Each structure stands twice: as C-alpha cells, then as structure tokens.
Amino acid sequence: MPLLNLPSELLRQIIWESVPEGFEHLILSCRTLYDCGKPFIQQHRIRKKRYxxxxxxxxxxxxxxxxxxxxxxxxxxxxxxxxxxxxxxxxxxxxxxxxxxxxxxxxxxxxxxxxxxxxxxxxxxxxxxxxxxxxxxxxxxxxxxxxxxxxxxxxxxxxxxxxxxxxxxxxxxxxxxxxxxxxxxxxxxxxxxxxxxxxxxxxxxxxKRLSYLLIPDYNIHQRLQFILPFLCLPKLEELHANSLTAIDFHQDFKWTQSERFSSLQTIEFVHCCMDAVGISELLAHTPNLTVFKYGHASKHHGLGSYWDAGEFVAAIEKLVGGQLRHLAVTVEINSINGIDAGVTSMHGFKKLEILEMDLLAFYGPSIESGEKAGILDRSPNPGYKKWTVDAIPPLFKTLPTCLQQFSIFAHSWNNMCIDGKTMMLLYNGFRSARPSYLPNLNRCTVRFAVQSRGQYIPCYEEVCKQLGAEGIEYSVLLVDPRSRRDDWEIL
Known part of the structure; x- marks a missing residue:
C-alpha cells in the first residue's frame, strides 16, 4: 500500500517516529505529509533549539x-x-x-x-x-x-x-x-x-569529535587505556585530550580491540605523559592520522620527568611518518628534569607540511649513539663520543625536505641549563643551505617564552642577531605556566 494511502493516524505515527532526524525531510516531501505533521512543527523547532x-x-x-x-x-x-x-x-x-x-x-x-x-x-x-x-x-x-x-x-x-x-x-x-x-x-x-x-x-x-579534559596539573592524570573504547567508535575523527599517561611498565597502554582500527585523523594531546612504547601502541592503530600534536609533562612521583624525545619522535616517524601533514612535539614549561636522547633526523616524514618542535627535543645525544643522558647516564656505544651541546646538528640537515612551515618553541632556559649556543648551532648556515635542503619552506619562526618580564635569556641579543642574519622570524612571549591554556602554547 502506498504511504499516502495510509489512514491519517498511521501517517502521524510514522511522522512522529521520524522526529527529530528525518522529520523535516519527510514533511517537506509533499503537501499531504506536511499537513499531517504540522501539529509537531512548533514543538520540533523549540526542542531543536533547546536541546x-x-x-x-x-x-x-x-x-x-x-x-x-x-x-x-x-x-x-x-x-x-x-x-x-x-x-x-x-x-x-x-x-x-x-x-x-x-x-x-x-x-x-x-x-x-x-x-x-x-x-x-x-x-x-x-x-x-x-x-x-x-x-x-x-x-x-x-x-x-x-x-x-x-x-x-x-x-x-x-x-x-x-x-x-x-x-x-x-x-x-x-x-x-x-x-x-x-x-x-x-x-x-x-x-x-x-x-x-x-x-x-x-x-x-x-x-566525530571527543574532548577529554582534565585539569592540567602535576598531580592529575588518567591512563590512556581508560578512553580506548571511545577511540574505536566508527565515525570518530578528532581527539583532544590532556593529562593522559601511557608509560611502559607504569601506566602502560595496550590496544585490546582485536581487528579494530581507529578512524582518527587528528590527535591533540596536551600536558600528557607518554613514551615511545605507549605512543607506538596507539599510532599503530591510526591508519588515517594526518595531524598529531603532543605536549609532554611529567606527572606525580616524577613519571616522565626524564623524557626520551629522540625515541618518541622516531616512533612517530616509523608508524605514521609517511602520512602526517602536521606534527607538533613540545614540552610544558618547567615540567621535566632532562632529555635522555634528542632528535637528530626527521627525514622519514615524507609528507609533512607543518612542523612545530620544542627546542628541548634537540637537546640530547642521538639514538644511534646508544647514549642516554639525564638520570639514566648510559655511556655511548663504541665509536661515539660523549655527547655535548656542540654535537647538535644544524636544522637544515635534520628537517625533511617536504616541510613548508617550521617553528621552534624555546623555553625553560634556567632549569634545563640551556644557553644560547644551542640555538646558534641549530641555525648555523641556515640561510645559505635553505634553497637546496629545504626548497619548500616558506616560513620559519622561533618563539621564546619567559615567565617574567625581567627574566634573562642567555645570549639573547647574540641569538637574535644570528636569527635575523639567517632570515628567521622571532618573538618573545610572556607566559603564565599556571594557566590552563595560553596563546604562547604551540599546541
């Protein structure tokens, strides 16, 4: 029997069952259905606005x-x-x-x-x-x-x-x-x-979008494992979260959803505490990921206070380096005690267009050397010298050639004992090497962060002089590390 030949009471019931998803399309399909559903229109409009x-x-x-x-x-x-x-x-x-x-x-x-x-x-x-x-x-x-x-x-x-x-x-x-x-x-x-x-x-x-928002505090955290069921939702495209942990042996993360992959395209983690093992377990199951932003912070009892930035970025590169378009890896101000190993090569990121990195991520020995700085204090492999700041390679040798925009976030000068020499080494010869090593790069910036107007940035004038000579934009931002979110953050 054709729909319009049904008794009016049945038509009204069908129309009522279509509320709210298909209601408007149904009653606008013909005059008969519109007249039959007219008593529901005002209530539908009110509820649509209210709920x-x-x-x-x-x-x-x-x-x-x-x-x-x-x-x-x-x-x-x-x-x-x-x-x-x-x-x-x-x-x-x-x-x-x-x-x-x-x-x-x-x-x-x-x-x-x-x-x-x-x-x-x-x-x-x-x-x-x-x-x-x-x-x-x-x-x-x-x-x-x-x-x-x-x-x-x-x-x-x-x-x-x-x-x-x-x-x-x-x-x-x-x-x-x-x-x-x-x-x-x-x-x-x-x-x-x-x-x-x-x-x-x-x-x-x-x-499509999940925001898991806790207070970004040293004493507050939740295991990434807790939100795993949400990551397997079929339409989920974006995840924005803070204070999550995924550290091997302490707050480990396991993908227990057998034969399920995430449909996530964007992940943004702020004030989180994860290592290469934890992030690998997640990224191994995100085949559609194109944007990944991560802000590291240690958590209660010193969890993640010495961070292996080199292994972390290498894990990202191995698992999604061939697909990422936008990557940010930063460290919360005054949130860690040291870097175990630094980033020395990112050439495995084949499609990366936008990269935002923390200066601290480069401040450590290479993965290849086997050396671990910080609390681990592991000696380098035979054939490698003990790491010093002079070993930091220039950025034009580190960054992928596909890059279009690059930013460095520089902070924590005092507690990490970083001086201006690090910045000068990173940008040494940048202008002359840029056309051949980074032909697609159209914008390059440095963002200094200080916590008080009188705070001293070592060698600041000398650093800025070199940045200007190398064609790098730079700015100094006053920040409040107690704020939940501020415009100084890259993420």
Whole structure:
C-alpha cells in the first residue's frame, strides 16, 4: 500500500517516529505529509533549539534522567553534549525533585530497561546503586559521577561533539574498585560495539569529535587505556585530550580491540605523559592520522620527568611518518628534569607540511649513539663520543625536505641549563643551505617564552642577531605556566 494511502493516524505515527532526524525531510516531501505533521512543527523547532547543545550539569538531581524516562526523544536532538561541568551545579529545589518517589522510580525503571545494562556480565543492580549514589541518594562516594556519566552516554545517538571530564572512577572504596572498573569497561565496550550497528539510533554512533579534559596539573592524570573504547567508535575523527599517561611498565597502554582500527585523523594531546612504547601502541592503530600534536609533562612521583624525545619522535616517524601533514612535539614549561636522547633526523616524514618542535627535543645525544643522558647516564656505544651541546646538528640537515612551515618553541632556559649556543648551532648556515635542503619552506619562526618580564635569556641579543642574519622570524612571549591554556602554547 502506498504511504499516502495510509489512514491519517498511521501517517502521524510514522511522522512522529521520524522526529527529530528525518522529520523535516519527510514533511517537506509533499503537501499531504506536511499537513499531517504540522501539529509537531512548533514543538520540533523549540526542542531543536533547546536541546541541540546539552550541558548536563544537573548531576545532583534526577530531573535529566526522569525527563529521558518520560520522553527519550529529547536526547535524540543533542549534537553536542558537555559533561565537563557535571560537578558544578546543584538544583535550587534543595533536593525536592530528587527525593520525589515517583521520580526515583522512573529513574530506576529507566536503568533496568537499558539494553546497555543487559549485556553479559553487567550487573544492573550495581549500576542502580552507583547511579543513585551519583545522584545523591546515598552517601556519595562515587564523587566523579562516572557511572551516571557513562549511563548518560547511552541516550545520545546523534551527538557529534562530546566533552568528558572524568579522572578516575570516583572515590570508590578499595573493595569495590576492581568490580567498578570491570563494570564500566563492559558498558563502554558495549557502547562501542553497538555504535557499529546498522540501527540508526545507537549511542555515539555519529560521534566525530571527543574532548577529554582534565585539569592540567602535576598531580592529575588518567591512563590512556581508560578512553580506548571511545577511540574505536566508527565515525570518530578528532581527539583532544590532556593529562593522559601511557608509560611502559607504569601506566602502560595496550590496544585490546582485536581487528579494530581507529578512524582518527587528528590527535591533540596536551600536558600528557607518554613514551615511545605507549605512543607506538596507539599510532599503530591510526591508519588515517594526518595531524598529531603532543605536549609532554611529567606527572606525580616524577613519571616522565626524564623524557626520551629522540625515541618518541622516531616512533612517530616509523608508524605514521609517511602520512602526517602536521606534527607538533613540545614540552610544558618547567615540567621535566632532562632529555635522555634528542632528535637528530626527521627525514622519514615524507609528507609533512607543518612542523612545530620544542627546542628541548634537540637537546640530547642521538639514538644511534646508544647514549642516554639525564638520570639514566648510559655511556655511548663504541665509536661515539660523549655527547655535548656542540654535537647538535644544524636544522637544515635534520628537517625533511617536504616541510613548508617550521617553528621552534624555546623555553625553560634556567632549569634545563640551556644557553644560547644551542640555538646558534641549530641555525648555523641556515640561510645559505635553505634553497637546496629545504626548497619548500616558506616560513620559519622561533618563539621564546619567559615567565617574567625581567627574566634573562642567555645570549639573547647574540641569538637574535644570528636569527635575523639567517632570515628567521622571532618573538618573545610572556607566559603564565599556571594557566590552563595560553596563546604562547604551540599546541
């Protein structure tokens, strides 16, 4: 039977089922469907405007979940979901909404009916307990709202931009920690598997951009392993994250999604702590990656405080050097104690157009020498001399010929004992060698960073004189290392 020959009540039901994704296309397809769907138009417009961006800050009352229980269609309107400010809002009703028994019952029913909590191994009773604790229904020891937040994610099939704040599974007591970790991993993995279904309303099935934002602080970090399920979402193109760790033997990262690769094209890590082993495990599963930005910082108990920049960049070069278009590798100001090995060659980056590097990345012995500076203090292999700053090769011999834009970020002069000699060695003979070694380079800059107006940059005038003679643009920026994000950062 042709669609338009159906009774009007069936047509209205079909139109209602198309809300919100296909509603506008359907009612605009012909006059009959428009007239039939006209009663829904105003409500659709209001909801589209109100719920397109959802900042779910009401994690201390059940009104959001109660609303989803009553009308699940509300969550279908969201294309951007921000859970970052979950902990910053309490309703003004002093808990009257939360404490209403009918609201509580609707929420419990909603939890019990969730297909994501009916997966093998998932304990719905445990989730009910944890979510109600997150909502303030009991002594709230899950104070980061992880279980509530994960449950929220199951309602959003059309979200393209997602902002998450979780650092740990909350203040869960030790005896429940292993159980809790296993439970939220099961559900997150279930969301990932379901997102690949042909059914159009699967949670996070359309997610393109994920922002995982913690406070960029020495004492705050989360293992990269925690967000692995999100990295396997089928439409995910961009990842922006901070304070993640992937260090061999300490905060190791393993790609446990067998036969799955990430569709990521852009990765931006700020204030993260990773080594060559950890980053290799990730990049080995990102075949579409073209932009990679990384800002290194040590974490609590000195994790990553001595960093092997040479091995790190070599790992990037080995795994995605043939495809990257934009690479940035920087070090947070005053965030490390030393460099184990430096970068001496980047010719494996065959398509790189934009490169932004930290001066510190070049300040160390070559990988080939086998020497490790810093706390490791490993002697060089036979035939190699002990590294000194004089061994730093000029940039025109280090950089790939395909490069179009290059920037150096110079900072931490005092605590790293770096003097102006490093800069002069890097740019020695740059102008004369540039046409033959770097024929595609059209812009080259240096960005000095200082933390106070009176701070001294060793040999500053001499360095600037040489930079000018070599045709290099340069600037000095006053920075505040305590700021979460500032315009001095390359990333």
């Amino acid at each position: 397109r961006l959802m900042s779910i800050q009401g994690s201390f009352d059940a009104s959001w979940l109660a609303g989803f229980a009553e009308e699940p269609i509300i969550s279908y309107y969201a294309t951007t979901v921000d859970l970052l400010k979950q902990n910053g809002f309490k309703s003004d009703d002093n808990g009257t909404v939360r404490d209403r028994e009918d609201t509580k019952q609707r929420v419990q029913t909603l939890i019990k009916q969730s297909p994501y909590l009916a997966l093998e191994g998932v304990d719905p009773k445990f989730w009910i307990d944890m979510i109600l604790r997150d909502l303030g229904d009991a002594d709230n020891y899950s104070d980061h709202n992880l279980f509530l937040g994960v449950f929220y994610l199951t309602f959003f099939p059309n979200v393209t931009d997602l902002i998450l704040p979780w650092s740990v599974p909350g203040g869960i007591p030790f005896h429940d920690h292993e159980r809790a970790s296993h439970q939220f991993e099961l559900v997150l993995n279930g969301i990932t598997r379901g997102s690949r279904s042909e059914f159009s309303r699967r949670a996070l099935g359309k997610l």
